[in-house]
Amino acid sequence: MKNIQLVIGLVFLAIFLVFAVFGAHLPFVDHELKEETMQMSGTKIIIPPYPPSKEHLLGSDNKGRDLLSLLIMGTKETLLFVTLVAVIRYLIAVPLGMAATISKPINAFLSSWNYILSFIPPIFLVALLLGIPFIYFSRFLPFWFVVILSSIEVGRLATIVKNDTKYVSNQLFVKAAISTGCTRVKLFTRHIFPHLKSQLLTSFVNDMARVLFLLSQLAVVQLFVDRKFTSELDGSYSAENTSLAYPMYLQSVSSDVWSSYWVPLSAVLFISVMIITFLLIADGLKKYFKMKYRMLG
Amino acid sequence: MPLIFQLGKSILAWMIATLIILFIILMPRDVTYETSTGNVFEDAQYHYSWAKHKDSFITFFSYLEDNKSLGDYRPGYPNSELLSRTLKKSLAIVLPALILSFTFGVLKGMMDYRFSKYKLWSYPAKGATWLFLSIPDFFVVVGIQLLLMFLYSIGLLPHITLFGSDNFENVILGIIYLSIYPLIFTAKMTYTSLEEEEGKDYIRTAYSKGMSFKKVVYIHIFRNAIIKILQHLNTISLFVLSNLFIIEKFTAYRGAGFYFMEAVYPGASFVVGQSKDLGNAALAISYTVIFTLIILMVHLLSQTCNYFLTPYDPEEDAF
Numbered sequence: 358m359k360n361i362q363l364v365i366g367l368v369f370l371a372i373f374l375v376f377a378v379f380g381a382h383l384p385f386v387d388h389e390l391k392e393e394t395m396q397m398s399g400t401k402i403i404i405p406p407y408p409p410s411k412e413h414l415l416g417s418d419n420k421g422r423d424l425l426s427l428l429i430m431g432t433k434e435t436l437l438f439v440t441l442v443a444v445i446r447y448l449i450a451v452p453l454g455m456a457a458t459i460s461k462p463i464n465a466f467l468s469s470w471n472y473i474l475s476f477i478p479p480i481f482l483v484a485l486l487l488g489i490p491f492i493y494f495s496r497f498l499p500f501w502f503v504v505i506l507s508s509i510e511v512g513r514l515a516t517i518v519k520n521d522t523k524y525v526s527n528q529l530f531v532k533a534a535i536s537t538g539c540t541r542v543k544l545f546t547r548h549i550f551p552h553l554k555s556q557l558l559t560s561f562v563n564d565m566a567r568v569l570f571l572l573s574q575l576a577v578v579q580l581f582v583d584r585k586f587t588s589e590l591d592g593s594y595s596a597e598n599t600s601l602a603y604p605m606y607l608q609s610v611s612s613d614v615w616s617s618y619w620v621p622l623s624a625v626l627f628i629s630v631m632i633i634t635f636l637l638i639a640d641g642l643k644k645y646f647k648m649k650y651r652m653l654g
Numbered sequence: 655m656p657l658i659f660q661l662g663k664s665i666l667a668w669m670i671a672t673l674i675i676l677f678i679i680l681m682p683r684d685v686t687y688e689t690s691t692g693n694v695f696e697d698a699q700y701h702y703s704w705a706k707h708k709d710s711f712i713t714f715f716s717y718l719e720d721n722k723s724l725g726d727y728r729p730g731y732p733n734s735e736l737l738s739r740t741l742k743k744s745l746a747i748v749l750p751a752l753i754l755s756f757t758f759g760v761l762k763g764m765m766d767y768r769f770s771k772y773k774l775w776s777y778p779a780k781g782a783t784w785l786f787l788s789i790p791d792f793f794v795v796v797g798i799q800l801l802l803m804f805l806y807s808i809g810l811l812p813h814i815t816l817f818g819s820d821n822f823e824n825v826i827l828g829i830i831y832l833s834i835y836p837l838i839f840t841a842k843m844t845y846t847s848l849e850e851e852e853g854k855d856y857i858r859t860a861y862s863k864g865m866s867f868k869k870v871v872y873i874h875i876f877r878n879a880i881i882k883i884l885q886h887l888n889t890i891s892l893f894v895l896s897n898l899f900i901i902e903k904f905t906a907y908r909g910a911g912f913y914f915m916e917a918v919y920p921g922a923s924f925v926v927g928q929s930k931d932l933g934n935a936a937l938a939i940s941y942t943v944i945f946t947l948i949i950l951m952v953h954l955l956s957q958t959c960n961y962f963l964t965p966y967d968p969e970e971d972a973f
Contacts, residue, residue: 469667475888476946476953478896484919490685494698512865549729570790574896577792577903578915582905586695594695610796610904618800629793 359648363641369634376432385414387426406617408451416619418606422622428627431601435569435631438582438602440505442568445507447561448516454518458526467519471512479509480574487580499600502582506568517560518553525552555646559639566635569604571630576604603627655963661954668950675942678934679918680714682706714935724936733937736913741944744898744909746825751832752894759837760883763844768871786838791897792797795831795904817906824907831901836890840883847882851875873887881963887956891949914941 380386409416417426457464473547474482486492492501525531526549534548572582582605586598598605606624613621682700688697717725724733766783769775786794805811815821819828848871851857860870898911917938 383749448752471668472663473671473674477675478892478899478945478948479901480896481918481945482675485675488919489678489681490683490698490700491702493683494700496697531832573790573792574900577900578919580919588695607792608907610792618803621796622800625790625793625796629789632790633788640784642843 360641360644363645366634366637366639366641373436373634375633376429377436378433380429380432380604383429385425386429387423392420392422406620408427408617409619415623416617420630424623425452427601427606428603428623431603431605434582434600434612435602435604438499438572439565439568442503442506443463443561443565445503446511446564447557449507449511450514451518451557454515455522457515457519458522464519464571467512467515471516474509474512479571480578482509483571483575484578492539498584499582500557506571510564510567514560514564518557521553521556522549525549552650555642555650559642559646562635562639562642566632566639567634569628569635572602573607575605577610579608580606581605603631657958660957660961664950664953664957668946668953672943672946674947676711676939677707679938679942680707680710682710710935714939717936724940725934727934727937733934733940734969736937737910737940737944740908740910740913743819743907744902744911747828747832747901747907748894748898748911750829751836752891754829755836755894756840756887756890757831758833759840760844760880762841763848763883764839764871764876765849766841766845770849783838783842786834787842791831792900792904794834795901796833798827799904819905819907819909824905828901828905828907831905832894832897835897836894839893840886843886844883846880847879848875850882851878881960884896884956884959884963887951888953891952895945895949910941910944913937914945917941 376383408411413423413425414426418427419652453463453467457467465473486505487501492498492505496499531544531548534544539548580594581598582600582602585599586594587597588594596606603624606620610621684700684706686699686701687695690696724737727733727736752874766776766779769779799816802811802814802816806813814823814827816824816827818824827924852875857870860874864875898909899915901907902909902911903915917934918941
């Protein structure tokens with residue numbers, strides 16, 4: 358077994374997929390996510406969040422919902438969201454990057470766009486855009502979230518695609534194909550794309566890890582994928598997170614670490630394992646394609 | 655490309671980036687609320703108007719011109735004071751973090767390269783590098799916090815304040831949290847660029863003249879590798895700055911990152927009838943200009959170093 362990364366990564370991914378698809382039917386999962394407002398211990402009343410116990414393996418959140426069940430039920434949303442953002446990014450980045458290899462204006466636009474964005478920390482740009490009232494009050498916040506998260510990194514990915522395409526087009530076998538009279542379409546479908554495919558797949562999986570990381574950073578500064586406005590006692594309204602995705606348990610991390618360390622710890626653990634899974638698969642894929650195509654370097 | 659031209663390009667890009675942010679910050683934010691009986695929030699409508707957007711630009715700059723000040727954060731507490739106080743706090747962790755992570759990163763990379771010939775060292779070192787680059791750094795932060803709490807609770811450590819920004823240990827911990835990822839990243843970049851030079855002709859020549867391994871690594875290879883390493887300085891500084899928001903939130907360190915986020919994002923709550931203005935646009939804009947200026951300075955620094963350290967014209971050397 359040479360490709361240990363790929364195997365471990367795929368095993369973990371399989372577990373996550375089982376959580377995502379059958380999560381609600383697993384025996385130890387409370388699929389209704391019952392809110393337990395208090396527990397009796399002898400004569401004492403305990404209010405949530407409850408620490409880890411036999412009943413709640415990972416403890417509970419501040420509404421008394423079982424944390425393990427919440428995280429397992431949230432797997433589907435997390436995976437779906439991360440995949441969606443990554444897919445949109447690549448749907449735009451791949452044509453853009455390829456166009457940049459042949460068109461000079463597009464190339465100039467792409468590199469200056471990237472250069473300008475390199476002055477703005479991405480998390481700050483996202484916060485700024487999400488604060489625009491049009492988006493802030495939108496009923497389709499998840500949609501806007503996906504759009505913003507996809508678009509801020511498109512430039513970087515397009516550049517990667519551009520460099521990969523350039524690298525492959527400069528190889529001898531492409532020049533040989535051109536000199537033997539290959540048509541443009543065939544040149545692309547038969548010679549360039551098969552090489553590009555492997556690199557694209559690798560960086561796609563890599564990118565899923567980046568999306569999840571960014572999403573977690575955003576959750577720490579209290580930007581949620583979806584929320585509802587609930588009325589407060591003083592007549593104001595506050596945004597309450599309604600998403601089940603993993604990063605959402607990080608929203609009050611600095612106070613939770615004191616009082617209920619198990620909430621951020623479990624969330625961070627799930628996020629980290631998922632990120633590592635993606636990176637392992639990416640590394641494994643790279644190795645796999647390298648062996649398959651006997652690529653150098 | 656002459657140096658002046660390169661630097662000018664950076665400054666131009668910086669100006670455009672700042673303008674884009676200014677444009678978003680000064681966007682008019684009037685909202686009409688739709689309420690049902692009893693003033694219960696139903697929905698909110700937003701209409702953008704270009705004239706208003708232009709007005710807010712004019713108002714902002716004329717205010718600056720007339721008052722020669724950035725306005726007040728709270729009555730009697732000017733923005734400028736908040737700015738200088740929080741910036742001092744944040745720079746106290748950002749600058750050491752940048753310098754430490756870069757120097758120690760390069761040193762670690764060189765050490766990894768030096769020992770890469772010994773399997774006993776290189777396998778665990780490579781594994782650790784991969785792991786540290788993979789796990790999100792907030793995991794490391796939460797881990798360290800919980801570990802310190804645990805060590806304190808069993809009496810192995812004196813009391814350490816993990817949260818806040820007033821104590822000496824907060825600064826030290828902040829520096830540690832901020833520099834972990836950039837350090838490992840620099841180490842990896844150093845290692846790869848040293849490795850890339852390995853088989854080249856000038857190295858073989860140096861060896862064949864009887865030069866020792868140490869001398870070749872530290873003088874010949876490093877001289878060329880440092881050019882590539884310096885190119886990553888931009889990435890590292892951007893990373894440190896965006897991580898500042900997160901670390902300050904995690905540790906309740908009340909520095910520039912914390913107030914910046916507060917000034918930029920209108921917050922998770924609102925009152926019906928209230929406008930969704932960024933309460934303090936002047937503050938948000940000043941932070942933006944300063945943060946991007948730091949990045950610009952790093953850009954200029956890395957470009958200048960790159961220019962003077964590269965002994966050949968990289969564009970001529972493309973093939």
